[in-house]
Amino acid sequence: MSSIDDLISSLENIVSTMRYVKPGDEIRAEDINSLIRYTKTAVELIKAIYDLFVSKTGKKLPTVESYISIAEMRSSYLKEVMSLEVIYPDNYNMVIDTLKPIELALIEIEKNI
């Protein structure tokens, strides 16, 4: 349980470092790196939440497991970038491709609580 709180705290810290940009702003490596860190932390968090759900309810949700598996697998492709390194579209897209199954898993878990 504490790990969940720690992870949420980590997420809060990461989100606090995120900035909003406007047209013409420089794209920094930290912008995409913060998203990547957030995503990887979210993967760990959803796994912890699902474990908590299973321990609490005693139910296993294959769909959620599948979502988590997908998110975990995709997160493995996430790599932080260095300054002056080319930022590929995959850096942007993989973040949301990973966060989406996490969101679906959260919804599914919330339904079954």
Add this chain to the structure above:
Amino acid sequence: MSFTSAALAKNLLLKSSVGRRYVSNISDLSRSADFIRRLPTKKLIEAYRGTDNISRRLTLYKSFTDTSRNLDSIARQIQLSKTKDSSKALDALRKSPLKVQLDLIKGIDQTALIKAYVLAIKDVQLGDSYPIAVRGKLLVDSFRVLDALRRSIGKRLADLSKTADVLLRQAKLYRIFSDLSISSDRISRQARFLRSPIEVLRTLDQYTRVASYIRSVSDISRSSDILAKQLRLFSPFHDSIKASDAASRKLQSKRDIVDYILGDYAFTSQLVFMRRIYDYSKLIDALAKTASYTRTVGDSVLLQEKISRIAALIRAFTDAASVKERFYESASFIRTMSDVLLGDFSLIKSRIKTISDSIAIYDSAYRNLMKTPIDLMRVLESIEALRTAMVVLRDTIMGDFLEYSITIKNIRETIAAREIVRRTLTMYPKELIRVLEATEAFKTAFVTLRDSVIGVFDISKSLSAGIVDQAEVSDIATKIAYILAGIPVRRVYTFPQKLIALVDTVQSSDHNTRVDSCKNLLEMFKRVRDKLKQ
């Protein structure tokens, strides 16, 4: 001596104051003068006579020239006299006035000589005595008269000449006319003479043509009659031929059926005959057929192996895509897309259209992926049935050959097996072609999907082969926008320089929406955590 001359002489004698010696001269002169006086008078009388004669003739000819009748009259006269050469008359006519004129000119010349002589006398004697002057005056008067006559005659002669010229021209004209008339008559007569043969020829020609036409018509009619008769004769033959053709076709069809039936019957009979008399030659034939079938089976098996290899390859891809991590991109991407979109559909109604499109794409891809294995399985089943039938056939015939114990059941099974073989062999190429095409299409689609997935997900671009296919799939995928934690987020893309027209720029909103989604997702984590804590 005339009165005038006597008076002159008397006066000369009485009134002359000249000497006597001149009297004789005067007397001589008077005689001479009297002679001289009479001389022109005579000439004048003769001239008058000639002039009258000419005048009358001129009057006659003038009257001729006044009216056209004169010309006709002359022409008639010329014709009546049968003078073919009218120039002779005209020449005579022309010569006549010329002769008169010539004579007149001669006379005038003589008169002029006389006049000159008289004048010479007058000049010499005029101043000597009055009577001479008087005589001279008379002479002058006479000369004047003579001159007038001369001019009158000259005028008449000129008119006569003109008339003659006119007559001559008219005569020439008439002659021309006459000649023309003669020629015309001749031509006319000749024309009439010629026209008749021409007309005859024309008529004959026309008759000939008409006759030819009639003959042609007649021939045509005869030909038509002959043709009609031939057609009437030919029609039954034609109908017979038609009927024969139809019957032939029917017979051919029936014969095919009969042959087919007889073929089956023969095949069956062969087997029965084989069973009864153990005719090895028949068995050898059957074995030859069996060998052919066996070879076909062998080819089929080889083909089956090829298809099996293709199927195995496809199956390997499919299985790998669903199981192995190496093909995670294809399977997981599709499954995730489906799950995600289904999740979106349950949550966000506003994205229904995008989801529907995506599902349709997914369904289409799924069907394409599944169609080929299904077809492949059908063919494999057919090949398996073929192989089974071949085995049955081979075992049956070989069993007969080895054991000579064929039964009716074996025969039926053999026939049934042969039928299966026939149907399978007929079906097999079509199905094979269909499966090969589907396999190729599946392979293309799979490569496209694989490349696109690799291009989207894999950081390494070196594995991306189908650039164009990738662009197509990516373009389809650009329609897919995530609603992540209530925030629509857009996927972004880059394309190679070749597809610069499709280049996508990462917008500032793309980053900001992700930040918002992360914040919302964080709130969802907190909410679920709180629920689980309760």
